[in-house]
Structures are given as structure tokens and as C-alpha cells.
Amino acid sequence: MEPTHRFKIILYGNSAVGKTSIVNRYVNNKFEDDYISTLGYNVLEKIIELGKDKISFLIFDIGGQEKFTELRKQYSKGANAALIMYDITDRDSFNNVRNWYNDLIEFTDNARFILIANKIDLEDQRQVSTQEGEELAKEIFAEGFFETSAKENIEVDNTFLTFAKILIS
Structure with missing residues (x-):
């Protein structure tokens, strides 16, 4: 049976916030301890069944460095969904969420999105409170706010x- 719904999802967020890790955990149920920065982009697909619906997520994981802005802009065309991510142990990644939101607005045609706070397994190094994340999600009109750990597989699925x-x- 063909998917009843198809979503092209773009990931936005600073380098090293865990974009690749969360996608690898979700699609392949794997986590790599060794950090390797995404050079360019990766595309992964996951098909899920939700009641009578079959949903295809085509997930575009594009490097978070500034040098990949044009690539991100190019692949964001036609995206109807997005994840904006930050790392709870990295205040700068949280502070940049508004910039990623602005890119999303500029590069997509009203893609629906959620905000993800990653690396909650590092609670003892937390620099951004849950409340701050929830407030920012409301401020940028995210359709949801989630705290996850790709490493410990917390709340990813x-x-x-x-x-x-x-x-x-």
C-alpha cells in the first residue's frame, strides 16, 4: 500500500545539537558515540502506520554550519514540515533558534514545525530550562515542544x- 500522506521534513539547528543522531535513532534505532559533522546533507525515509494512514517521512538532515545555508535553502523548497533543534547544554544553540525559525519562514512555504530540545541525558550540564524552551516554542508558533535524548532513546519515537x-x- 502506498503512503496516504507524504511529508518532506527539513532539520534546522546549530552544528552538533544532535540532528543526525535523532534521525539515525528514529529511522535506524542506532546511536553513534563518535561525533562526525554532517558535510552537505543526508536523506533518510521512515514509513509509519497510524491507524488506517500510512505516513512517509522523507527527512533531510543538512549540515548546521553557515556554509550550508544555500544547500539548506535549496532543499527546503517543497518542505511541508520541519524540526528546529537545540542542545540543552548549549545556550548558543538555544539563542540561535530564532535565526533558524527565520530561515524556515524564508526558505519554506509555511512548513509546519516543532521545537526539539535534545540531549536531556546530560541534565547535570543543562543550560536551558524546560520552561524557557516551552516559552520560545509558543513565541515562534511551534506546533509542539519536545525534550529528547537520541543517545538514551528518550521520547524520540x-x-x-x-x-x-x-x-x-
């Missing part, structure tokens, strides 16, 4: 499942 429900509603 639930984040994507909830996003799927939001997208098809």
Missing part, C-alpha cells in the same frame, strides 16, 4: 509519532 498526528490532523 513519541516526538515523531506526535508530530505525525499533528501533521495529518
Whole structure:
């Protein structure tokens, strides 16, 4: 059976916030301890069933460095969904969320999106409170706010499942 819904998802966020890790955890149920910066982009697909619906997520993981801005702009065309991510142990990544939001608005045609705070397994190094994340999500009109850990597989599947429900509603 062909998917009843297809979503092209773009990931936005600073380098090293865990974009690749969260996608690898979700699609392949794997986590790599060794950090390798994404050079260019990776595309992964995950098909899920949700009731009578079959949903295809085509996920574009583009390097977070500034040098990939044009690539991000190019691949954001036609995207109807996005994830904006930050790392709870990196205040700068949180402070840059508004810039990523502005890129999303500029590069996509009203893509629906959620905000993800990653690396909650590093609670003892937290620099950004849950409340700050929730407030920012409201401020930028995110359709959801989630705290995850790709490493410990905390809330990863639930984040994507909830996003799927939001997208098809």
C-alpha cells in the first residue's frame, strides 16, 4: 500500500545539537558515540502506520554550519514540515533558534514545525530550562515542544509519532 500522506521534513539547528543522531535513532534505532559533522546533507525515509494512514517521512538532515545555508535553502523548497533543534547544554544553540525559525519562514512555504530540545541525558550540564524552551516554542508558533535524548532513546519515537498526528490532523 502506498503512503496516504507524504511529508518532506527539513532539520534546522546549530552544528552538533544532535540532528543526525535523532534521525539515525528514529529511522535506524542506532546511536553513534563518535561525533562526525554532517558535510552537505543526508536523506533518510521512515514509513509509519497510524491507524488506517500510512505516513512517509522523507527527512533531510543538512549540515548546521553557515556554509550550508544555500544547500539548506535549496532543499527546503517543497518542505511541508520541519524540526528546529537545540542542545540543552548549549545556550548558543538555544539563542540561535530564532535565526533558524527565520530561515524556515524564508526558505519554506509555511512548513509546519516543532521545537526539539535534545540531549536531556546530560541534565547535570543543562543550560536551558524546560520552561524557557516551552516559552520560545509558543513565541515562534511551534506546533509542539519536545525534550529528547537520541543517545538514551528518550521520547524520540513519541516526538515523531506526535508530530505525525499533528501533521495529518
